Amino acid sequence: MTLTTDPAVLVLEDGTRHRGRAYGARGTTLGEVVFATGMTGYQETLTDPSYAGQIVLQTAPHIGNTGMNDEDPESRRIWVAGYIVRDPSRVVSNWRADESLDDALIRDGIVGISGIDTRAVTRHIRSAGSMRGGIFSGEAAGLDVDEQLRRVREAPEMAGQNLSAQVSVETATVVPARGERIGAVALIDLGIKQASIENLADRGFDVHVLPYDATYEQIRDANVDAVFYSNGPGDPATADEQVALLRRVLDDRVPFFGICFGNQLLGRALGFTTYKLPFGHRGINQPVLDKQTGRVEITAHNHGFAVDAPVTGVVDSPHGYGRVEVSHVGLNDNVVEGLRALDVPAFSVQYHPEAAGGPHDANYLFDRFRDLVVATLKENNA
Structure with missing residues (x-):
């Protein structure tokens, strides 16, 4: 060249x-x-x-x-x-x-x-x-x-922009489960990376990839056992429709996992606000503490917004979904990097556990999601 x-x-x-x-x-x-x-x-x-x-x-x-x-x-x-x-x-x-x-x-x-x-x-x-x-x-x-x-x-500033429509799929597709089938998951495509789809399929999920503007009726008609919100661009404060959809998911106690943009939308659905970071986190070398295990992970990030929630202790969801805790914290600047609901089956992280590209330290989160879905299915069938 x-x-x-x-x-x-x-x-x-x-x-x-x-x-x-x-x-x-x-x-x-x-x-x-x-x-x-x-x-x-x-x-x-x-x-x-x-x-x-x-x-x-x-x-x-x-x-x-x-x-x-x-x-x-x-x-x-x-x-x-x-x-x-x-x-x-x-x-x-x-x-x-x-x-x-x-x-x-x-x-x-x-x-x-x-x-x-x-x-x-x-x-x-x-x-x-x-x-x-x-x-x-x-x-x-x-x-x-x-x-x-x-x-x-x-040119428009990033704050206030809703970009999901530009990057999402236009029609629904299904990627079959690999190995032992666990169930089906509705993946709301807000800017999904292929590696996330592959990780879910590898853990036994039929992955129903749905457009950003999917309705709760479409999710219900797909007969899924869980819902996943992907990463994606834009300002989470503009995603009112996706937040309203997620609140219906939480109301019905459907297991939920969100990454990146999905973490910000879970925060909003639980009743917290979001804000714009000065220069964001982008790269594949960001240190994050998993408070549940005490382990420090090196993780892949791309976010310019974050959830405004207390990083210590357990608080009540402002929207009535019970107790919530910040599960992961960024060690460079103490930013919220994950949320866990204690009374509804939902959690999220602000980074990219699919490790594309990046380290595989956080890949276990897909296993944690699978275990959450399996436990919920057993509870519902008991």
Whole structure:
């Protein structure tokens, strides 16, 4: 691969500018600029629907060495709004690669920039917070400076955006259980990664993947034994329909497991609020304490919002679902990373236990969900 010399510029809403080289597709893209701290796993990051609407900066300096392959994507396309790297690999050096990262970005129309000081941008975001930005490459790099900044500042902020419709499946599908069948689970697709579906199927569930706007009647008609809310992009404060649906699930004591966006929606369903983090958690190296076991896990994250709930003790659900405790806590900043309801069969975590990409420390949570469903089925059949 020959690296381009076409110009590109990254413009942040506070007027900060970084000049570099075009990477991927040429043109203009706007979004929330965030940084991801993983040293590896860029293919899983790029194809994670949770990153829709975000321009992702990789803090690792050298990106693209292993190329892209047809086996590891987490969804049907690359979802990031834009991509920022310091040193793109000149060659692809992996036997599993089917194309270069640059070619994949061009194919999916993702505008990127390379050759800038990503450490400086990261430090700026850590200080000032995530903010709107734009990448202008090729001819767009020559636009008037004031015009570029105007476009960035007119772009929508992430707070207040409802993006589930952009990333969800349009029609329901079913992935059959593998091995001994436990039951069936309704998976509400708010931006699901394929690895979550595979993990559920591997634990004996027929996985009914339903669109983001699925109704309780659709869940009931599918004759499922449990409900799963996926990860996904956007502001959880806008997902009123999904929260109302989840409250009906809790009312009927149907076992529930939510991850990432699903954790935030469980928090809202229980009666807590959510808030936007200064720069969020993104990457595959975030330390989290499981308060139930006392174990510290290294986990994969992508979230810019969090649940506002007491991290110590047991509290009553403001919406009447009994006792609730924060089950997991982020050790970098004491953010709520998991919830467990003690009087209804529901729990959630703020991170990605399917480990795509990332460590497998939290994979046990799928087993915990299976055990919860089995116990509830036995209780109901007793």
